[in-house]
Amino acid sequence: xxxxxxxxxxxxxxxxxxxxxxxxxxxxxxxxxxxxxxxxxxxxxxxxxxxxxxxxxxxxxxxxxxxxxxxxxxxxxxxxxxxxxxxxxxxxxxxxxxxxxxxxxxxxxxxxxxxxxxxxxxxxxxxxxxxxxxxxxxxxxxxxxxxxxxxxxxxxxxxxxxxxxxxxxxxxxxxxxxxxxxxxxxxxxxxxxxxxxxxxxxxxxxxxxxxxxxxxxxxxxxxxxxxxxxxxxxxxxxxxxxxxxxxxxxxxxxxxxxxxxxxxxxxxxxxxxxxxxxxxxxxxxxxxxxxxxxxxxxxxxxxxxxxxxxxxxxxxxxxxxxxxxxxxxxxxxxxxxxxxxxxxxxxxxxxxxxxxxxxxxxxxxxxxxxxxxxxxxxxxxxxxxxxxxxxxxxxxxxxxxxxxxxxxxxxxxxxxxxxxxxxxxxxxxxxxxxxxxxxxxxxxxxxxxxxxxxxxxxxxxxxxxxxxxxxxxxxxxxxxxxxxxxxxxxxxxxxxxxxxxxxxxxxxxxxxxxxxxxxxxxxxxxxxxxxxxxxxxxxxxxxxxxxxxxxxxxxxxxxxxxxxxxxxxxxxxxxxxxxxxxxxxxxxxxxxxxxxxxxxxxxxxxxxxxxxxxx
DNA sequence: AAAAAAG
Numbered sequence: 001x002x003x004x005x006x007x008x009x010x011x012x013x014x015x016x017x018x019x020x021x022x023x024x025x026x027x028x029x030x031x032x033x034x035x036x037x038x039x040x041x042x043x044x045x046x047x048x049x050x051x052x053x054x055x056x057x058x059x060x061x062x063x064x065x066x067x068x069x070x071x072x073x074x075x076x077x078x079x080x081x082x083x084x085x086x087x088x089x090x091x092x093x094x095x096x097x098x099x100x101x102x103x104x105x106x107x108x109x110x111x112x113x114x115x116x117x118x119x120x121x122x123x124x125x126x127x128x129x130x131x132x133x134x135x136x137x138x139x140x141x142x143x144x145x146x147x148x149x150x151x152x153x154x155x156x157x158x159x160x161x162x163x164x165x166x167x168x169x170x171x172x173x174x175x176x177x178x179x180x181x182x183x184x185x186x187x188x189x190x191x192x193x194x195x196x197x198x199x200x201x202x203x204x205x206x207x208x209x210x211x212x213x214x215x216x217x218x219x220x221x222x223x224x225x226x227x228x229x230x231x232x233x234x235x236x237x238x239x240x241x242x243x244x245x246x247x248x249x250x251x252x253x254x255x256x257x258x259x260x261x262x263x264x265x266x267x268x269x270x271x272x273x274x275x276x277x278x279x280x281x282x283x284x285x286x287x288x289x290x291x292x293x294x295x296x297x298x299x300x301x302x303x304x305x306x307x308x309x310x311x312x313x314x315x316x317x318x319x320x321x322x323x324x325x326x327x328x329x330x331x332x333x334x335x336x337x338x339x340x341x342x343x344x345x346x347x348x349x350x351x352x353x354x355x356x357x358x359x360x361x362x363x364x365x366x367x368x369x370x371x372x373x374x375x376x377x378x379x380x381x382x383x384x385x386x387x388x389x390x391x392x393x394x395x396x397x398x399x400x401x402x403x404x405x406x407x408x409x410x411x412x413x414x415x416x417x418x419x420x421x422x423x424x425x426x427x428x429x430x431x432x433x434x435x436x437x438x439x440x441x442x443x444x445x446x447x448x449x450x451x452x453x454x455x456x457x458x459x460x461x462x463x464x465x466x467x468x469x470x471x472x473x474x475x476x477x478x479x480x481x482x483x484x485x486x487x488x489x490x491x492x493x494x495x496x497x498x499x500x501x502x503x504x505x506x507x508x509x510x511x512x513x514x515x516x517x518x519x520x521x522x523x524x525x526x527x528x529x530x531x532x533x534x535x536x537x538x539x540x541x542x543x544x545x546x547x548x549x550x551x552x553x554x555x556x557x558x559x560x561x562x563x564x565x566x567x568x569x570x571x572x573x574x575x576x577x578x579x580x581x582x583x584x585x586x587x588x589x590x591x592x593x594x595x596x597x598x599x600x601x602x603x604x605x606x607x608x609x610x611x612x613x614x615x
Numbered sequence: 616a617a618a619a620a621a622g
Contacts, residue, residue: 243619271621294620325619425617448619474618495616 116256117174143182148572149370153189156180162188164217167262175257181206183374187348188214196369197348198318198362200570202505204481205374207350208251208316211240212258212288215312218346219264219287225309233303234282236267236289238312239339241330243320245270245292245452246459247479251316252290264288269305271295272452279304288312293321293329300337307339311346313365317478318349319358319498327361334365342367352478352505353498354570371572383508384516386540388531391519396491397435403517404441404469407487417486418462421471422503424492432491433471443469446476477503490518497530520546529553 145155156162159172159180180188183201190197191214201207215238227235240255242248252268259266267286269278271294278295282304289296289305299305313334315321321330339345347366354362354373363369391399400421407419423429426447433445444458444467455475462470463482470476471491477499485507494500500518507514518531528549535542 245620275621292620294622298621320619323619325617329620477618494618499618 113261116253116260144373144375145182145186146373146571147186147370148575149195150368152370153193153195155185156189157185162192162213164213165220165262167220167260168213168217168258171258171260171262174260175209177209181210183207183372184210184213186372186374187211190370190372191215191346191348192217194346196342196346196366198354198359198366198369198371198572199348199350200352200354200373201350202352204505208254209258211314211316211348211350212251212255215240215288215314216255216259216262216264218312220262222311227309228306231303232283233306234286235306235309236286237309238288238314239296239307239310240288240290240314240316241293241296241321241333242290242316243292243326243478244475244480245272246446246455246476247316248290248292249456250479250481255288255290259288266290269295269299270452271298272455275299293326293333296333297329297337300333307333307337310339313339313345313347315347315349315365317351318362319351319353319355320478322358322361331364351570353501355498356573356576359570359573371574373570373572383512384504384514384538386504386516386518386535386538388518388520388535388543388546390521390543390545392521393523396519397432399519400432400489400491401439401441403487403489410486418465418468418470418482418484419487419489420462420476420482420485420506421469421489421491422477422494423471423473424494426473428492429471429473436469436471441469442467443471445471447473448475474499474503476506480506482506484512486512486514488514488516490516493518493520493524493527493531495526497527497534500527500531501534525549525553 157179159169159177162180163169164172183199183205184207187197187199187201187207187210191211199207199210201210219237222237225237229235240248240251242251248268248270252266255266264287265285266288267278267281268290269282270292275295275298278299282299291299296305300307315330320326333339342365347369349362349366389399404419407417410417421432421443423432426449429445429447430449433443436443444461446455446458446462450458458467458470459476459480459482461467465484474494477494479502488504488507490500490503494503504514504516507516520528520531524531528546532542532546532550535546
């Protein structure tokens with residue numbers, strides 16, 4: 001028997017009331033869940049009209065499933081839970097500016113919410129993510145899953161088991177999600193239980209939904225949080241950061257779908273676009289803010305955004321966000337911009353790869369977190385055929401031309417399948433694009449020196465098939481979900497094997513097989529070993545010459561070593577002995593995959609440099 | 616060394 005979300009809210013509310021809360025007792029009769037409150041009366045959906053909700057004293061708490069309030073985890077007590085829902089606990093509250101009683105959803109309800117499910121027409125024919133992401137559900141049982149940490153909540157098998165609320169459920173149906181993906185099955189219960197999370201999972205594995213659902217559901221429960229209002233500053237409750245503007249837009253588009261008619265407002269801000277429009281959006285209210293770091297910092301410094309009410313922090317592509325270039329900025333946002341410290345917010349980090357050094361940095365932002373690694377559907381790269389060819393620098397262009405001609409033969413329905421060509425530099429991207437243009441190939445390019453308008457146009461043109469060849473720098477390496485990319489060409493190989501993994505992950509999506517071709521030469525010697533290893537681990541044919549190069553560079557430092565089976569993009573560093581000896585971070589019974597041999601076969605291959613990151 | 620991210 002499955003109770004409705006509204007019921008469970010009402011029930012736990014009365015439980016709370018019964019256990020000593022002195023506030024007015026909400027009763028079932030007066031409770032109207034937020035997602036029903038702001039339905040436009042003329043809505044196509046059957047919904048009761050907004051029945052005169054009582055504004056000021058409508059304090060409905062939420063006990064959370066199975067005692068799973070966020071406040072419960074970190075030594076929170078019942079009273080803390082109480083203060084959490086009635087306002088914001090101590091410490092989160094800043095300047096003495098007045099508090100208003102505005103209920104965001106109601107105010108917002110006056111505006112008509114654009115149906116995000118309607119305008120998916122041109123580029124992506126059907127909003128059928130399950131199909132688009134090509135998740136092979138039959139292969140689910142084989143997905144390796146590794147979890148570690150204390151008291152890991154068990155995974156769920158259906159969306160029904162995790163009651164996210166009727167409004168979200170309806171969006172799940174609109175998305176045509178039938179079953180949660182592996183990362184969702186594992187991450188959602190963890191996040192609903194209020195735990196911090198470090199998760200390794202490929203993009204396209206449904207990880208955006210994995211962190212959006214709990215955030216949205218959490219905000220719906222706590223929509224009554226009173227936020228300070230002072231001038232034009234807005235106080236989002238959740239912050240989602242990503243390393244590129246396009247990825248932020250993509251996350252925003254998805255989050256809008258998940259939040260449709262929930263009353264939870266999602267706004268995206270990023271650089272390169274006029275700030276005024278973004279300011280106007282913010283002024284209309286924001287619960288979930290999706291952002292790139294630079295623009296966010298700008299907005300916080302202008303005091304247009306305050307992070308002091310942030311309860312959920314998500315870093316997508318977290319390993320990139322914490323690498324050398326980004327880390328100071330992220331640290332500034334998280335540690336020096338008034339955001340509640342870890343323990344007082346819920347922090348979730350997602351990435352396809354998680355090098356140990358990055359895990360170490362990340363642990364600064366996390367509190368008693370759970371580590372989750374989910375393998376790709378059907379083992380690491382079954383869907384991607386990887387090829388490496390030895391190509392001298394001077395031969396690359398003519399070699400590419402051969403590949404493109406071959407690709408042309410494979411066109412379907414009069415449409416080219418898409419080819420994504422990665423180069424190392426922005427200059428190289430311009431130059432290669434120009435060369436392709438001269439040679440009558442329908443190509444465009446995307447890189448960080450192009451205007452945002454050009455970048456977005458290039459991406460649209462590529463997605464639509466108008467220019468089925470896209471030359472890109474690493475700006476497009478991560479996270480972007482572009483259906484129908486049949487071929488990824490590593491025209492210039494990256495120096496880091498993780499970048500390679502992210503790049504080839506742009507294909508092998510949409511349930512189709514993908515091809516990844518790499519041009520290798522003397523400039524890529526440092527990649528020989530990790531590339532050969534990776535290919536070996538993912539059952540690819542490794543050319544003999546590459547193996548020879550690999551064995552020649554015997555000692556190539558730690559960074560590029562993949563000390564993990566290719567199934568996962570990472571392994572919990574806390575398991576590697578050098579971390580915090582004495583604390584049992586992975587006591588028995590945590591392995592929620594049910595008997596997947598976690599310790600066997602991992603870490604054995606390379607004798608991973610123990611303690612390297614620590615000493 | 617390069618890429619990304621603020622203008």
